[in-house]
Amino acid sequence: MSEGVSAAGRVPSRARWWAIAVVALVVVVVLVVALAGSRGAGREGGALAAPTPSATSTGAVAGATARADDPSGAGSVDGTAPPADPPAAGAPADGGHVPTVTVPIDAVAELAEAVTARLSAVDAVDGEAVQPGEVGGPALRVEIELVNGSTAPLDLRGAVVNLYHGPQQTPATALTEPGGSPLPHGLEAGATATGAFVFAVPADARDDVRVELDVRAVGPVVLFAGAAQR
Template identity: 35%
Template sequence: MVDESNGSVRSPRRKAWPWVIAVAAVLVVVAVIVYFALTSGASGGGKPASSPSASASASAPVDGADPSAQPTPDPSATPGTMPELAPVAPDEPAESDDGLVAEITAMKAVEGEAVQAGEIAGPSVQFTLKLTNDTDSPVDLGLIAVNAYIGEGRTPAIGLVKPGAAPFEGTLKAGGTAEGVYVYNIPQNQRGDVTLTLDYRAGEPAFVFRGDVG
């Protein structure tokens, strides 16, 4: 352009505002993108999803068991113990209310042998027990559990297989007798107060023999 007043050439003035608007628009778009990226990330990791497996395992009963069912306590049992008959001396017979008679027919000092896991070899006592069935029904001898304890506090004595253990087995008919042999690791200096129990049926009081077995 020529300035008619002085004849000089003058450059045309460019308008800058369209560029400013474009830059501002770009900044707005970037800001919106950043905002949505931050908010979506926070909502995804801010609150952990609940675990369906954890809630299911907490509410479902195990093996179909009724969670409201409670075991019925045995009225004849004292807290923490099984029901027992009154103890008798090792050389005396014991009789249950239904007519089964138990007795220790022999006690023999032996040297116990460790042949199974948990057994400890050493001075032991071998007990021969006899059952007489004076009831009208057979007795399943496979259900019998015999245990020995040492001292007033009833420290469990370790049972052994050898020498000569032969637990009760089979069925004892009405009017018949049967024998079982049991071996327990009992030190010689602890045989003055030993308790031997014979549990023959669930819910029935166990036979108890207590005294000197040395």
């Protein structure tokens, strides 16, 4: 009698363990599914939250091109470069090589239509050492006169003046004094400008002097060639 009761009691106990195992398996499956769903939602939320650039956030308009000489930095809003500034009076149309023209030292050179240059004076002076590296001594002071008879202003910011002397056309060293003064940055239409340039030139090397004037923005490079004062 006792053995029958014991066997009957073992059946319900075994059924309870199976029930517990099934419930635990279901719980694990539910947790795995829930965890996978939360990860997928996080990825979708992150993608949706990613910011998109806009013209307002970057502070620029799509396709705008800023110009180096435009203080506002606005540039062109259609993606094309703004028109270039018109060339100065007499500037080469193709922007190519500028020829060199040699004229007598006392001639009036035509740089462009109604634009002329001449050496208004070439005087022997005693050069003074003022700036670092300068060496005083015999020198020539060359005064250059530019006349702008055109209807447009001239840009003289890039103007260069050099002097060469002697059989080897040796470059002369520039000095500041006495009386050196640069050309102005610009020359209005109908105006005249002068500049004075001092170069160290030995007295015995002045039979063949060439003064080079390169205005750059207009006309050819001019060499005024001839003898200067000893």
